[in-house]
Amino acid sequence: MTPDQSPLAIDRQDTFLGREIGRLSYGCWRLPGAPQAEVAAKIDAALEIGANLIDTAAVYGFGGDGFGAAEAMLGKLIAERQSLRDDIVLVTKGGITPPLPYNSSAEHLIASCEASLQRLNCDHVDLFLVHRPDNLTGHAAVAEALGELVRSGKARAVGVSNYTLEQTRALQHFLDEPIVATQPEISAWCTETLFNGVLDHAQSASMLPMAWSPLAGGSLATGIAPGGSPDRFPDLIAVIDRIAGDNNSTRDCVALAWLLAHPAGIVPILGTQSPERIRAAAGAFDINMNRRDWYDILEASLGERMP
Structure with missing residues (x-):
């Protein structure tokens, strides 16, 4: 086996904030709308596969069950099971305040938290x-909060x-505390962060990159192209299907493995509402993907060969 044919290394764990975390995370943005009784099953399934980084946000639930609904559902489970708080690394977000749409003033961010x-x-x-960045609040005020x-x-x-590289650098200039994580959209279909410096900066600044929509809103699992997608989407799915077939696995696992193999230490955020699919996502760690496979996916996504 040549070096190019060797499987890329995919770690199952990382260290973050002095805690061991799984390389998969679970996101709560779709919790609102489901019965409260199902929340425990989803969180437990995530913990079973080591996905102890639990991501939510104040705005999750707006337009449905209400602003803050996802946090309230998770909070109810924490109240019922006090030990859960010690089992998870809890992440939340603030600053999206419909219909403004954004407010990252110091007063607002503190009140939001x-x-x-x-x-x-x-x-x-x-x-x-x-x-999300608020264009009407200066970085010094955000840093103050x-x-x-x-x-x-x-x-x-x-x-x-959702910060750009320069926005992150500007905020850090005013902030004594380190920015320890960044959460952009990243998937085999949304590859901008590979080229815009966000992942490079995450590596140089020892920031944890958390990928939202790692399956492109489910399109990389279903094979159904996102609305308005270029004609090259089927070519991407064909490559993913080939690798999935070689591994007796699924599109989901291949798309997740593609992210996990990146040296920045990307942590994909799972959004499925099915405990079975949460557990199945752990199959991403078993994918044998070599360097050529990885670049085949990228080139199919871009619609052109690498220079």
């Missing part, structure tokens, strides 16, 4: 993220979501 803690039935989160949240013990650490 405090309201999240009430809904989550805990006295702190492990990680608080600014959900994040610094206060850490100093007050309401958040152990802070990070950003």
Whole structure:
């Protein structure tokens, strides 16, 4: 076997904030709309596969069960099972406030975190993220809020979501606390972060990259192209299907493995509402994907060969 044919290394665990975390995470944005009784089954399935990094946000539930609904559902489970809080690394986000749409003023971010803690039935989160950049709030004001949240013990650490490389650097300039995580959209279909410096900066600054929509909204699992997708989407699915067939596995696992193999240490956030599919996602760690396979996926996604 040549080096190019050797399977790429995929670690199952990482260390974050002094805790061991699984390389898969579970996201709560789809919890609202489901019965509260099902929440425990989903969280337990995530913990079974080591996905102890649990991601939510204040806005999850808006337009359905209501602003904060996802946090409230998770918080109810935490209240019912106090040991759960110690079993998970808890992440939430603030700053999206419909219909504004964004408000990252110091006063608002601090109030958002405090309201999240009430809904989550805990006295702190492990990680608080600014959900999206607010063009009407300067980076110094955002840094003021994040610094206060850490100093007050309401958040152990802070990070950003949907920030560009330069936005992240600008915020860090004003912030004494390190930005320890970034949460962009990343998938085999949405590959911009491979080229725009976000993942490079995450490596150089020792930031944890958390990938939202790692299956492109489910399209990489179903094979149904996102609306308005270019004609090359079927070519991407064909490559993923080939690798899945070689491994007697599924599209989901191949698409997740593609992210897990990246040296930045990407943690994909699972969004499925099926405990069975949560458990099945652990098959991503068993995918044998070599360097040529990895680049075959990227080239099919881009619609062109690498230069």
